[in-house]
Amino acid sequence: MKIELKRISVRDLVEGYEDNEDLGVIAFDRRLDVRPPYQREFVYKDKQRDAVIETVRKNFPLNVMYWAVQGNDSFEVIDGQQRTISICQYVDGDFSIDINGHQLAFHNLQTDQQEQILDYELMVYLCEGTESEKLDWFETINIAGERLTAQELRNAVYHGPFVSAAKKYFSKNNCPAYQIASDYLPGGLSPIRQDYLELAISWANDGKIDEYMRDHQHDTNADDLWQSFKTIIDWVAATFPKKRSQMRSVKWGSHHKIYGTDIYDPKALEQRISSLMGQNEVRKKSGIYEFLLGGESDTRILEVRVFEDRDKLAAYEAQTQEARASKISNCPLCAIGTNANSDRIYEFDEMDADHVAAWSKGGSTNLANCEMLCITHNRAKGNK
Structure with missing residues (x-):
């Protein structure tokens, strides 16, 4: 891989900046693809985002960024998406930061303060190489402190039309998967960190996520995966209409595979659930659902309180x-x-x-x- 160091001003970086939920993020006079197919969503928290702007404002050096040369004077970000978007969003007026006790957006700054930010120079390595080399670099040099999740790495390795299509269902804030399933899944799962996509594929292919992505990499849509996921969640909602926090710890995918074709009486189940939830002997409340689906045959699932x-x-x-x-x-x-x-x-x-x-x-x-x-x-x- 050929690597060349360049200095890019913030003024040039933010030229033509545009963030489109479906089409992606572009900057640098529309020549820079800030979020290519293998990149993660924007995951910086406010504190991290603000720290980037403070670093620029104080003329402190930011970590070096890496862009892949695409030809025809165009580039894509290998490493630096989070910092790039933070800078572009601030200059574009999307948020403000605390400066001497005041919340100031870019347009609130004095002219000399604005110019100082726009003149700030970023250190960027321009990298030329094969697609595989770019992916290797992306996996190796992603932002320190924000390590890629396993599914983000899979998205990089198997990037293509399927990943792009699947993200619309599973990888956006308030995406369709989140809207129908958030009440039934652990609260720590994040669509933008690809947790919902990873879970959906795991359910659809018995935990063999890499194999599924390998076989579907060039699919033009992710409709089958979406329908598979939706079928499971619809079954949960119909079988257990009353939502409880304990449902978030249940392994619904494996339960649907075993019990999904059985016939249950939701009203009778709810009465039994209510009774078991009120019993102190039941120490694992989330196990109630599997216990009932299995015909109440194995009390070990409930971790029933033992005799003292x-x-x-x-x-x-x-x-x-x-x-x-x-x-x-x-x-x-x-x-x-x-x-x-x-x-x-x-x-x-x-x-x-x-x-x-x-x-x-x-x-x-x-x-x-x-x-x-x-x-x-x-x-x-x-x-x-």
């Missing part, structure tokens, strides 16, 4: 005392019949606590409903 040691010990002592007096096993199930262990007295660590009345059938997790069983019988009893 003092209750287990009390139950053990009471059972053991009664068993010795009756010359039968202190495991109630071993004491039944004439098996080899019918009169065996187990040590405390050879037994475990079980609900007399199953928790799933309304039994409480307290001493009154606690019995000690030998480990073999406790495991065999399960949730019966």
